[in-house]
Amino acid sequence: MSGAAVAVTGLGAVCGFGWGLEPLRHGLAAGHTAIERFDRFDTAGYRTSLAAQAPLPPRGVDAAGGRRATWADRFALAAAHEAMACAGLGATLAGRAAGLFFGGATGGMFESEEYFAAIGAGAGAAVSRLASQQPSGPADAVARALALAGPVTTTAAACASATLALGAALDALRSGEIEIALAGGSDSLCRLTHAGFNALRAIDERPCRPFRVERQGMSIGEGAGVLVLETAEHARRRGARVVGWLAGCGASCDAYHMTSPDPGGEGISRAVAAALADAGVAADAIDFVNLHGTGTAANDAAEAKMLARVFGARARRLPATSTKSLVGHLLGAAGGLEAVATLLGLADGAVHPTAGEGTLDAALGVDLVVGAPRALPMARRALSSNLAFGGANAACVLLHAEAR
Amino acid sequence: MNAVVVSGLGAVGPFGVGAEALAASWRAGGPSACEVDRAAGYHRPGGARRALLAAEVDLAALVPPAQSRRMSPPARLAVAAARLALADAGLAGLEREAHAATGLVVGTAFGPAWVTEQLLSQIFAQGPEAASPALFIESVASAAASQVALGIGARGPSLALTGREASDLLALVDGARLVATGAARRALVIVVDEMSPLLHAVLDRFRALARPEADGREVARPFDLRRSGALASEGAAVLVLERPEDVAERGRRPLVRLAAAARGFDATAPAWDWGAGEGALAAALAGGLRRGGVEPEAIELVVSGAAGTRRGDRLEAGVLRRLFGERLPPIVAPKGSLGAWGGAFVAAATLAASGRAIAGAAEGDVEDPACGVRTAALPPPAPALTLVSSLASGGAAAWVALAVGQPGPGSSV
Numbered sequence: 001m002s003g004a005a006v007a008v009t010g011l012g013a014v015c016g017f018g019w020g021l022e023p024l025r026h027g028l029a030a031g032h033t034a035i036e037r038f039d040r041f042d043t044a045g046y047r048t049s050l051a052a053q054a055p056l057p058p059r060g061v062d063a064a065g066g067r068r069a070t071w072a073d074r075f076a077l078a079a080a081h082e083a084m085a086c087a088g089l090g091a092t093l094a095g096r097a098a099g100l101f102f103g104g105a106t107g108g109m110f111e112s113e114e115y116f117a118a119i120g121a122g123a124g125a126a127v128s129r130l131a132s133q134q135p136s137g138p139a140d141a142v143a144r145a146l147a148l149a150g151p152v153t154t155t156a157a158a159c160a161s162a163t164l165a166l167g168a169a170l171d172a173l174r175s176g177e178i179e180i181a182l183a184g185g186s187d188s189l190c191r192l193t194h195a196g197f198n199a200l201r202a203i204d205e206r207p208c209r210p211f212r213v214e215r216q217g218m219s220i221g222e223g224a225g226v227l228v229l230e231t232a233e234h235a236r237r238r239g240a241r242v243v244g245w246l247a248g249c250g251a252s253c254d255a256y257h258m259t260s261p262d263p264g265g266e267g268i269s270r271a272v273a274a275a276l277a278d279a280g281v282a283a284d285a286i287d288f289v290n291l292h293g294t295g296t297a298a299n300d301a302a303e304a305k306m307l308a309r310v311f312g313a314r315a316r317r318l319p320a321t322s323t324k325s326l327v328g329h330l331l332g333a334a335g336g337l338e339a340v341a342t343l344l345g346l347a348d349g350a351v352h353p354t355a356g357e358g359t360l361d362a363a364l365g366v367d368l369v370v371g372a373p374r375a376l377p378m379a380r381r382a383l384s385s386n387l388a389f390g391g392a393n394a395a396c397v398l399l400h401a402e403a404r
Numbered sequence: 405m406n407a408v409v410v411s412g413l414g415a416v417g418p419f420g421v422g423a424e425a426l427a428a429s430w431r432a433g434g435p436s437a438c439e440v441d442r443a444a445g446y447h448r449p450g451g452a453r454r455a456l457l458a459a460e461v462d463l464a465a466l467v468p469p470a471q472s473r474r475m476s477p478p479a480r481l482a483v484a485a486a487r488l489a490l491a492d493a494g495l496a497g498l499e500r501e502a503h504a505a506t507g508l509v510v511g512t513a514f515g516p517a518w519v520t521e522q523l524l525s526q527i528f529a530q531g532p533e534a535a536s537p538a539l540f541i542e543s544v545a546s547a548a549a550s551q552v553a554l555g556i557g558a559r560g561p562s563l564a565l566t567g568r569e570a571s572d573l574l575a576l577v578d579g580a581r582l583v584a585t586g587a588a589r590r591a592l593v594i595v596v597d598e599m600s601p602l603l604h605a606v607l608d609r610f611r612a613l614a615r616p617e618a619d620g621r622e623v624a625r626p627f628d629l630r631r632s633g634a635l636a637s638e639g640a641a642v643l644v645l646e647r648p649e650d651v652a653e654r655g656r657r658p659l660v661r662l663a664a665a666a667r668g669f670d671a672t673a674p675a676w677d678w679g680a681g682e683g684a685l686a687a688a689l690a691g692g693l694r695r696g697g698v699e700p701e702a703i704e705l706v707v708s709g710a711a712g713t714r715r716g717d718r719l720e721a722g723v724l725r726r727l728f729g730e731r732l733p734p735i736v737a738p739k740g741s742l743g744a745w746g747g748a749f750v751a752a753a754t755l756a757a758s759g760r761a762i763a764g765a766a767e768g769d770v771e772d773p774a775c776g777v778r779t780a781a782l783p784p785p786a787p788a789l790t791l792v793s794s795l796a797s798g799g800a801a802a803w804v805a806l807a808v809g810q811p812g813p814g815s816s817v
Contacts, residue, residue: 003585046532068675099667104566105544116524119446127609131675134514135545136566140798143669149684151667152800153574156515156545157563164563171581175405176695177667192523195532196540251561251587253508255500255553258541267559274587389541390550392562 002280005247005404006173006181007235010087010228011340012079014186015327016052016221019078021086024327024337025344028352029373033326035207035219035355040071040110040189047198048205051189052221052328068131069141070108075224075333076138076186077145083182084146087228087240094147099178101169102139102154103161103185105332108132110190135161135332138186138224150178156332159292160251160386161185162225163335163394167249169229179234184336186224193331194220200259208295208329210322211304211368212358218294221328225337232404244343245399247281247381250274254391260298261387265305268292271393272310272385279397283310286318286397287379288351290342291366292387293322294329295356299387304364306385319376321345321369325355335386339398342384346400349377408580409658410643410758410806411590411651412493414485415751416463417639418456419742422488426742426751427761434741437622437635446605452613454622455599456637456743475542475551476516477598481640482548483555485747486592489642490556494656495590500557507560507588508549511575511595513568513745513796515545518600548596548640560588569709569716571595572641572750573794573802577665579645580804590650595747596640604636610676612797614712624712624744626737627721627779629772634711637743641751659758663789664805666692670719673799678715682722685795689727689803698789698805703733705762705787707753708779709794711739720795721775733791734780736762750792756783757790757806 013020016034017027027034037043038053057074069077084090112133118125132141136154143152151172155165162185169183197203197220204216229246252274254267261267276283291303307315323341324330330337345351350373360368380403385395415422418438419429429435437454440447447453458481463472466484475483490496519542526534541547546564553562561582567574572595579591607613614622614633624635651658668688673679693700706724710717724732738752741763755761765779788808795801 094671100669113524113528116521117528120525120528127606128676130606131610134566134568136568136798136800137675140673140675140800143799144671144673144675147671148669149671149681149688150669151802152567152669153578153667154566155563156512156566157549158544158546160563164561167561167587168578168581171585175581177692191527191532192520192535192540192543195527195535196523196537196543198532199535199537199540251507251563253550253553253559253562255503255557255559258547258550258554270559388546389544390546390562391553392546392550394561 002278003174005245006170006229007232007242008227008244008246008343009230009235009240009242010083011243012082012226013337013340014054014075014079015223015337016054018055019057020082027326028341031353031355031372033207033355035328041191046194048203050207050219053189054223068128070111070132070137071188072107072138072186073132073141076142079224079226080142080182083226083228092147096180097150097178098148098180099151099172100139100143100148101165101181101183103165103332103335104135104138104154104156104187105158105161106187106190106193107135107137109192110188113191157392158388159331159334160388160392160394161332163386163396164251166339166396167251170246170249173229173231179231181229182226183229184226185333187331187333188222189220202296204295208325209356209358210293210295210325210354211300211361211364211366212356213361214358215295215297217296219328221330223330223337224333225340227339242401244346244401245404247397247399248275248279249396250278251394256391258390261302263302265302265309267391268302268306268385268387268393269309272306272395275395275397281381281397285381286383287376288319288382290338290384291320291322292385293324304366316365317367319351319369319374320366321351322354338384342382342398346379346382349379350375405584406647408583408645408662409648409651410660410754411646411658412489412644413659413751413754414488414492415641415747416461416481416484417746417748418458420461423751426748427755430738430742430752430763440604441601444601446602448609451608452622455604457599458638476519476547478516478596479548479551482594482596483551485640485642486552489644493644494654503556503558505560505589506558507582507591508552508558508562509575509579509591509593510546510549510564511571512545512564512566513571513597514603516543516547517598517603519543521600521602548594567800568796568798570794570796570800570802573804576804577667577802580662583645583647591645593643593645595750597638597745599636599638607636624740626710626712626740627717627772627775627777629770631712634713634744637746639746639748641747659754660806660808662804663807664693664696664698666803668801670799675798677797678719682719682726685723685801686726693805696805700727703789703791705784705790706733706735707756707790707792708735708737709749710737711744716795718774721777725776732777734783735777736783737779753792759786
């Protein structure tokens with residue numbers, strides 16, 4: 001059973017390409033990866049030393065959130081303020097029926113590590129460094145800055161978090177609980193995830209190479225992606241410019257393994273099918289897909305199986321891409337930034353390329369966009385999907401502004 | 405939208421195993437607090453030293469050791485409580501295929517604290533390559549949901565919500581969303597937290613925990629003038645949410661019905677404490693009750709999340725006074741005896757709302773004029789409509805109204 005689509009009226013982003021939508025849009029079109037050696041922390045002793053670290057913020061952004069703000073807080077605040085401005089909503093949501101639905105995995109873990117290292121060394125450390133330590137820290141920081149009074153939630157389901165948060169926002173808007181939502185996510189680089197994924201041998205020593213024969217794993221990134229969502233009626237009433245639509249979301253769990261996806265792609269297929277049903281969009285109507293596309297052998301294979309299950313023979317000629325190949329894996333925020341990238345693709349009539357060296361893995365049967373953007377001026381409907389630790393899957397269907 | 409009921413409850417914690425053990429402990433004034441291991445030197449001198457811990461509770465009958473050793477402490481507690489909840493709902497022993505549309509929502513304030521600490525110790529003391537893959541897998545907040553999913557074959561939506569002290573009711577509201585919208589046929593809401601020594605020390609350094617009193621006791625005193633902080637605790641509670649017709653089909657009666665839900669945020673709250681935005685929170689609460697068709701005058705009991713913190717209790721009292729005016733219903737505050745984290749609160753609220761168990765204030769209050777409310781010594785044993793309230797440090801808030809009896813036309817959350 002499908003529900004009403006909600007309008008996307010604002011977008012905001014921070015990633016390895018820079019702070020703001022324009023660096024992201026330019027980077028996606030250029031197709032050159034932002035994954036490189038990084039210096040947020042010393043990588044000596046780590047198996048790999050590449051990631052897509054956000055550059056230092058432009059003047060004025062650094063102080064956002066105060067001196068206790070974590071990197072993830074700053075990314076979230078910058079992306080949220082940009083999305084609010086894009087939506088013509090000003091600097092506050094006070095007095096509005098508004099909510100905030102974020103996904104996150106690490107929150108202020110980087111700053112917690114600094115605290116932990118200090119106390120482990122017997123040195124003094126201010127416990128206030130941990131004030132925004134939890135995954136909910138960025139959402140709370142944004143809610144505070146925008147004077148929100150409605151629902152504020154942080155979904156922490158590893159790499160599917162932000163797409164699950166989009167689904168929660170969609171339901172809150174449809175139910176009448178709120179009329180406006182900010183949705184997406186924010187996460188930052190930290191030692192724990194870099195060491196952990198390396199321990200799993202899930203990080204490529206080179207920039208990740210999704211759907212290539214030579215793929216060896218992911219590359220981690222950081223940043224935020226935020227969407228302003230509104231009920232169609234609310235957007236119409238205030239004369240907002242619609243930049244796209246969130247038409248439907250779906251979720252599932254593999255119940256298969258703590259780290260490996262169901263190799264048959266059955267779990268992610270159910271999430272995609274649920275998103276399509278929720279959107280009232282037939283699989284045949286999807287014009288391109290923005291896959292999770294991490295570059296791990298198992299994940300890419302499972303997603304290829306999903307494409308075959310859901311799209312049948314058309315899977316081999318359905319344009320597919322991986323934003324992670326360009327900005328790394330934003331973990332809990334990945335679905336937020338990838339939804340932004342997908343909406344930019346719909347707006348610009350072009351699917352961004354998937355970066356990465358090597359030979360396309362023909363056995364996967366994926367029509368991967370490589371080298372340069374692929375022009376799809378008539379694209380109206382796209383799918384974005386995410387998979388996570390523990391088998392959590394999520395997907396969403398996004399529409400061009402003129403698709404309704 | 406489907407109506408949603410709670411059909412089963414499971415709980416494990418310092419009180420023992422099962423909802424009946426929790427009820428008995430609540431009536432008796434709560435479990436005994438234990439000394440927290442302070443050998444690592446994290447604790448400050450003169451600070452809190454005790455917590456309600458579940459280390460001695462034997463879960464082997466619920467989580468076989470071969471499985472248990474691969475789980476983080478929160479995952480272990482969650483799996484045990486989930487088994488109890490499914491049994492309470494009459495769903496024990498279901499085939500894995502019968503859980504194809506079962507969703508899972510974890511609510512956790514802190515996530516897997518011990519595992520995270522161990523990983524960081526490995527990284528800093530031995531180098532990044534010493535990080536254990538097994539620990540890393542268990543370090544994500546949703547690991548408890550994943551372990552429950554693997555155990556029973558749950559293949560509906562699976563996620564975790566973190567919203568500090570409001571994580572419990574935020575998860576309950578989200579679980580209800582999954583069932584109400586049809587995204588899941590049933591949902592297990594898993595409220596879980598552990599209390600590691602490092603976490604205990606950090607909470608104490610934030611002045612969140614009750615200070616030792618003259619007699620050495622550390623007592624949480626919700627709404628009391630003498631309160632100095634919360635009592636740290638750990639454990640897990642699992643609620644099974646279903647559509648009422650599915651419960652009736654099995655010939656069973658639900659424990660309670662979700663009559664209304666509300667969520668809000670206090671933007672005046674600093675990141676590490678409660679704020680003073682009682683007006684905005686009261687408006688959010690009133691709006692949620694209105695959407696559910698619940699009149700405040702019909703509420704017969706409030707199960708408050710007040711835990712004995714200075715600002716948190718004052719905010720809670722202010723919100724309740726704004727909603728109810730002079731006619732405050734009887735209030736119980738289970739966190740005073742059962743601790744502030746680990747699911748005991750939401751389990752006690754369900755027990756109270758369903759008429760299965762309730763306990764009044766364990767010790768007499770000294771009224772705080774800044775709060776202006778007192779907990780009930782003799783609360784109503786079978787309330788028709790109960791308001792449950794969770795306000796978090798940092799600003800998040802959630803409430804549910806739980807009713808006994810069948811839903812009215814169009815009633816849903």
